[in-house]
Amino acid sequence: MARAPFLTPAEQANVDVMHQLGLKLHEMPRQLGRSRNAICRYVNDAINHGKKQKLPLKTQYQHLPIGKRRNSRLQHYKELVCFETKKRMDLKDAIKAKWDAITETELKMFVARKPNRVIKVIQKNGGDTNYG
Numbered sequence: 001m002a003r004a005p006f007l008t009p010a011e012q013a014n015v016d017v018m019h020q021l022g023l024k025l026h027e028m029p030r031q032l033g034r035s036r037n038a039i040c041r042y043v044n045d046a047i048n049h050g051k052k053q054k055l056p057l058k059t060q061y062q063h064l065p066i067g068k069r070r071n072s073r074l075q076h077y078k079e080l081v082c083f084e085t086k087k088r089m090d091l092k093d094a095i096k097a098k099w100d101a102i103t104e105t106e107l108k109m110f111v112a113r114k115p116n117r118v119i120k121v122i123q124k125n126g127g128d129t130n131y132g
Helices: 009-020 028-032 036-044 072-101 104-123
Strands: none
Touching: 009 028, 009 036, 028 036
């Protein structure tokens, strides 16, 4: 037979006493024979323990018009996907702009310096070099 998820008043009193005595949360379930989750729920909100907490429908979906409440999760997901795609496109545009800003002379200079960089890496046995 499964036990109720909420503590009885006698168990609540025992938890209060153990809590005041400084007993650790992981030690209480062994002494009471109840789950740690049931005790945690009581300790975190002793006043509302055992009461259903549901917000009124008006406050749950304040930001949505009445016709869109049912699909709010789907709508939120679509907005996130759209936002992520926009961020990706912005990043691609920024990378392309930086890449296009590199001149041909800079590229030739990088290629000309490559053997020197390789030699420095070999001299340092694959370690860091002072090339920036």
